[in-house]
Amino acid sequence: MHVAYRKAYRFLGYAIMPNHVHFLIYVPEGGAIKTLLGNGKRFKAYELVQGLMSAGRHDVLLQLQQGLRPSDVARGQKHRVFATSTDLVECFSGKMIEEKLRYIHANPVSKRWMLAEDAVEYPHSSFAFCVRGEQRAAPLTA
Numbered sequence: 001m002h003v004a005y006r007k008a009y010r011f012l013g014y015a016i017m018p019n020h021v022h023f024l025i026y027v028p029e030g031g032a033i034k035t036l037l038g039n040g041k042r043f044k045a046y047e048l049v050q051g052l053m054s055a056g057r058h059d060v061l062l063q064l065q066q067g068l069r070p071s072d073v074a075r076g077q078k079h080r081v082f083a084t085s086t087d088l089v090e091c092f093s094g095k096m097i098e099e100k101l102r103y104i105h106a107n108p109v110s111k112r113w114m115l116a117e118d119a120v121e122y123p124h125s126s127f128a129f130c131v132r133g134e135q136r137a138a139p140l141t142a
Helices: 033-054 058-066 070-074 094-109 127-132
Strands: 010-016 021-026
Touching: 010 094, 010 127, 021 094, 033 058, 094 127
Parallel strands: none
Antiparallel strands: 010 021
């Protein structure tokens, strides 16, 4: 069982976009969202870099190396996979949670992105779970 799950962190909704991701995460009292996100990015970056190496995508690895900052190099980092910024918004009510979920699930079908005709059919989103109870790649609980 994943550490975050044991500690009662819960994904309430998500949409994975071409150049960013939206998550709605329940953080238990005493939880540290920045630590959770930092560890998640670190492990995913390692997995992506390993996949690129296995696929012989040295061109992409070179691009990721060029994104390093001097402080990254000083820490021994070899690739910059994710941007350093994270926009965190704390939700204080059920109404705010519903508002954020609507925004997250509408993002893939917005005029800017147009990634699907119907938000329920967008495969990289939790909307099908919310509407039909269909599980996708990231497990959600009702």
